[in-house]
Amino acid sequence: MSDTFYKFVRLAGKLTFWMSAAPVVLGREHLPKAGACILASTHESPYDVALLIVNAPRLLDFVSIVEVFRNPLVGWFYGSLNAFPLDRSRPDSKTVRKLLDRLKRGRAVCMFPEGGLRPGPQSVIHTRRIRPGIGRIAALSGACIIPCVIINSGAYRRPLNWLPVFRTRYGVIFGEPMPPGVDASATEEALVNQLVHLHATLQRALGESASRAASSAQ
Numbered sequence: 001m002s003d004t005f006y007k008f009v010r011l012a013g014k015l016t017f018w019m020s021a022a023p024v025v026l027g028r029e030h031l032p033k034a035g036a037c038i039l040a041s042t043h044e045s046p047y048d049v050a051l052l053i054v055n056a057p058r059l060l061d062f063v064s065i066v067e068v069f070r071n072p073l074v075g076w077f078y079g080s081l082n083a084f085p086l087d088r089s090r091p092d093s094k095t096v097r098k099l100l101d102r103l104k105r106g107r108a109v110c111m112f113p114e115g116g117l118r119p120g121p122q123s124v125i126h127t128r129r130i131r132p133g134i135g136r137i138a139a140l141s142g143a144c145i146i147p148c149v150i151i152n153s154g155a156y157r158r159p160l161n162w163l164p165v166f167r168t169r170y171g172v173i174f175g176e177p178m179p180p181g182v183d184a185s186a187t188e189e190a191l192v193n194q195l196v197h198l199h200a201t202l203q204r205a206l207g208e209s210a211s212r213a214a215s216s217a218q
Helices: 003-020 045-057 065-071 073-082 094-103 136-141 151-158 186-215
Strands: 024-028 035-041 061-065 082-086 108-113 144-151 171-173
Touching: 024 186, 035 136, 045 144, 045 171, 061 094, 061 186, 065 073, 065 082, 065 094, 065 136, 082 094, 082 171, 094 136, 108 136, 136 144, 136 186, 144 186, 171 186
Parallel strands: 024 171, 035 108, 035 144, 061 082, 061 108
Antiparallel strands: 144 171
16 A cells, blocks of 8 residues: 555646635544544545545545446556445445554545435435444444535536636535444434534535625626
């Protein structure tokens, strides 16, 4: 495992998004600078990974779905970023052991507890549902959970939004660390509540940012 490729991709990504975006990013200070933690993020589009790489203040090891790794090129790229696959269709003890090993080594592991892409009304923000498991991982590892919400990453599906002139607006918010609990279900319920709360906070901040931009343009 090496962080060199990740750092290169992050540098290139920062330049790309700096030119094309006008983001609102809140709560970076909540992600511990060192030590094990689990970043639990909403997942509305494939571009969430890129935005987290660019905006998180430390390197992240992503837990991805196994289907992504079936494409050799994508699998190589993700693997080079220290990501690893999880097969949610069956008990995957091998990946759970790898996940716990990364946390034991003090890594920051990013998980998408919704279990895949969940845009719009499918999102946990509306359904208030996530896949079980993250509470148990936190309890077994003793790692805190950092809730995270991303809004409007899907805008990058439109090629024009990569151009500097459009200043694509998106938002990322990192919540305060949640200590691991003995009751995994209670931890996961608390995580859902935090994600809903953070989404509302970020929406307000994006709205205020848009209003300020409109006023300055007049």
